[in-house]
Amino acid sequence: MSALTQHLPLLQRYPPQLEDNLQAWDSADEYLLQSLVPSQLDRSRPVLVLGDGFGALSCALSSFKLTSVTDSFVSRKAIEQNLERLGLPGVDIVPPQAPWPQEPQLVLAKIPKQLSLLEYWLAKLKPLLGPDTQVWFAGRDRDIPERAEALLGKYLGPTERLLGWKKARAFFSHSDGKAPLPMPAPLRWPLEGTAFTLTNHANVFSRQSLDIGARLMLANLPEGRFDRVIDLGCGNGVLALAMANRYPEAHYSLVDESYLAVASAEENMAHNLPQVDAHCLANDCLSGFPSVSADLVLCNPPFHQQQAVTDHVAWQMMKDAQRVLRPGGELWLVGNRHLGYHLKLKRLFGGCQVVASDRKFVILKAVKRRSK
Ligand SMILES: C[S@@+](CC[C@H](N)C(=O)[O-])C[C@H]1O[C@@H](n2cnc3c(N)ncnc32)[C@H](O)[C@@H]1O
Known part of the structure; x- marks a missing residue:
């Protein structure tokens, strides 16, 4: 060595x-x-x-x-x-x-x-x-x-x-002394069913088009009274954006571990819904977030990290959501059916409900129990 x-x-x-x-x-x-x-x-x-x-x-x-x-x-x-x-x-x-x-x-x-x-x-x-x-x-x-x-x-x-x-x-x-090429522009596309445009910087998840899991979530958004909403693993912020379109009075936190994803989410909220109170930040899951502080967590979790296929991030996201939700607060999670997230949610929340599904994806809702 x-x-x-x-x-x-x-x-x-x-x-x-x-x-x-x-x-x-x-x-x-x-x-x-x-x-x-x-x-x-x-x-x-x-x-x-x-x-x-x-x-x-x-x-x-x-x-x-x-x-x-x-x-x-x-x-x-x-x-x-x-x-x-x-x-x-x-x-x-x-x-x-x-x-x-x-x-x-x-x-x-x-x-x-x-x-x-x-x-x-x-x-x-x-x-x-x-x-x-x-x-x-x-x-x-x-x-x-x-x-x-x-x-x-x-x-x-x-x-x-x-x-x-x-x-x-x-x-x-090493440098050939020739003039540099310009930085490629971020990808921009309209978000179906809305008047919004989504900006996607380099390295953002599903930057060319809407992810199929996200699409299922957009067609089945939660309904209720939500004051504090978290988009966990927000990517370009599409889930928070759709939710904020419906509930513009709530406060939104958009969290991702990719700085370029956070920059995309920030631009997408500010450009499409400038009046909404939204805070975008780079973080590891919800570490540092206060416990018992959120009403709703929306999550389309990743299934790999640093080239390794793993569900440890999804598990950490579920655990963090459970901690950060107030009693009665809801976690809405979309994932590939075969990943078996319902078993994890059962362990953490005592159960979960299938809100919607298609051939490949399922949306699971888990509610944090109120203490007796
Ligand atoms: C499946 S993508 C979902 C993106 C977006 N919410 C959507 O539905 O299109 C999962 C996101 O989780 C982010 N992520 C991965 N590990 C993370 C971590 N430890 N903390 C926060 N975000 C993470 C990824 O960068 C990615 O943007």
């Missing part, structure tokens, strides 16, 4: 209770780190890391002038937690929309699964490159989208494809 990779076995995933046997780095992180010669790096010049999952890259380079960019609040927590656990200096961890350093000496990037996010990284990166900036992108073979290599060439210019190693692949590039 080199000086840059020796910390890898000590890293932990976040949240910590997640399957402890899953390692918190992959062969693409190792590939990137092994490609560097630390003695050739200048401590006074910026280094940029893009898309670090749990801190493998940021921890290795924390003694440099490092900016680590991530679209994930959960990754941010993981990086912070690993830096602290290993007693390493803090680094500047920023969301994609924040300013990135000019003329970094080195860029280390993980190739994201979402091509829209890769395109965002590349369009923002190119104008910042100096004549001697080294740019490395890497990913595991199975995670690299088919068009990734073409996009690297399109935005950065000549890009060298390096030899595969431990089922990972790396690409090397």
